[in-house]
Amino acid sequence: MAFLDRSQIVRTADRAPPAPGKELLAGILLTALIATLAIRNLVPEDALAPVIATLLFAAGAATAGVAWLCRAGRFRVMWLDLAGSLTFIGVVISVLIEPDQMVRLFTLSDQPE
Incomplete structure (x- = not known):
């Protein structure tokens, strides 16, 4: 009955609590969603997807900056x-x-404003 002998079990060192990665990602994506809903009326419909992509790239760059400041x-x-x-x-x-959507963003319109 060697498997019942618990004297051989060695307690490992207590580990630190896991990092809150899932919660941070959910918070960042929720913030991006709220920002998207807020700017939806400020930008044209064709520009909404590029603004969202730019917002996510900026959030990724800021998160990478925080990573380089983190010591652990x-x-x-x-x-x-x-x-x-x-x-x-x-x-x-x-x-x-769509490529046509990007072209419409950067070409000048002949229509008066």
Whole structure:
């Protein structure tokens, strides 16, 4: 009955609580959604997707900046993962932008304002 002998079990060192990565990503995406809803009436409909993609790229860059300021290696990896996921979401949204939509944003209109 060697498997009942619990004297051989060695307690491992207590680990630090896990980093709140999922909560931070949900908070950042919720903030981006609220910002999108707020600017939806301020920009033309054709410009909404590029603004959202730019917003996510800026959030990813800010998150990467926080990662470089973080001293602990475990937290730095978490922040870099968050920055990469925000950048990836921004790339996915930018793929959905039609080329004609971008051309209309940058060409001058002949119509008077």
